[in-house]
Amino acid sequence: MNRKSTLHTILSPGLLDLYEVKDSIVVIIDVFRATSTIATALYNGATKIIPVAQVEDCIAIGKKLNAITAGERDGKIIEGLQHGNSPAEYSASFIKGKTLVLTTTNGTKLLHMALESGASEVVTGSFPNLSAVCDHLLAMNKNVILGCSAWKNRFNLEDTLFAGAVINRIKENFIMHCDSSLMAEDMYNMHKQDMYSFIRKTTHWHRLASYGLESDLEYCVTPDVANVLPQYKDGALIVE
Template sequence: MRPMTTKPELFTALSPSLLNLYDLKDSIVVIIDVLRATSTIATALYNGAASVVPVDSVPLCIELGEQLGGITAGERDGKVADGLEYGNSPFEYPREFIEGKTLVLTTTNGTKLLHMALNNGAPVIVTGSFPNLSAIADFLIREKRNVVLACAAWKDRVNIEDTLFAGAVINRVREHFRINCDSSNLAEAAYQEAQPDLYEFMKSRDASHYHRLTGYGLEKDIRYCLTADGANVLPLFQGDRLIAVPAVAAVSAVPGS
């Protein structure tokens, strides 16, 4: 681990359309898509998936699925995308189904944001959600590197759930970082207000994604995705895919550590 004499910095991009405002080249980027891509990624890896290959289009998902002998999955606008086998619900990937398999996943917002970060030079990319909140917070504290919390939002529009997760991370790691970032402070303030009951906060604030998913009968998904540490693994992007890295091995697995 390289020595640092000052605390690293932490910033929050509340929408993909704001990501270009941040220098990613020496930062850990945390991709956040709580409902539901990054919650599903954590769950699949926690349940033993060999890897998750995130792609930004349905045709590529189908093509890679055939090449890799993997499970093709994903959604567009909250529903299973045409041509894919499975959707974006974490409940579709129990251990007895996903263990040892490769999941090729495309989603409306999260997988596209991951590729944006990659294309903008991010050296370290992980995916975060409430189900793996502790793994993310512990990793960021341990690594002592600059951080950008990147919210997938909804078609570039800021959303409540990703902002709340960014706030939850900041709430846990604040003393280890220099934070001179209004969006980070707003996210933490929102989380502190919502913390007693995240689901009821989403509902009472008329959150757009709450309405979208409850309209599809997915209340169970929302509650799971807002619950901390149900799938507490660290999904680290290596090569072209996300793998689960044990906490004790995470530092040595990161380039430049």
């Protein structure tokens, strides 16, 4: 019988150094909207997605690879880039067979921190690919870190809700002595029947809804609408 692996939830990148990341699978969670958009673009046939933190890098890599460049700050497309962070922009008719260079702040930062801390694998997760993430974590039998990208190192509700959704499905297969994980699952169980109304209370909802992105945010908490597993390999997120 295999030994049970451990599962921990990190509520903010600012807490990462308090956990043993080495040899763990780290799930990068950035529900509104980076990891939802990543899953959607790959589900719709993108060849790969290159996540970068800096706008200058996004532009330079985009030119070098003749790739699509995308990124937003404060809900608006960044000057010099072609597209935004909306999952709705990346239909199969647009993205299939193309490379996307995506600049994000919170999620990209956590991804690189996880790699520098010795993670054995980095994948990205959001409600649109909930089942793919859970199936992979169950199959791998490795220690798991659910990493919430948060917002400027501050706790946010939507990333924690997704961590809770994962825990709700897979907890029986893991040792979980982790209060943040218990809290995440409790929060998810309390609100899973009314997610669309609950997310309207979040700070990100108020921030992004003012730009007319309500349908984006509802999509981002809809399970399995882009059910693939983005894995970070050789500098890009791909689906194998």
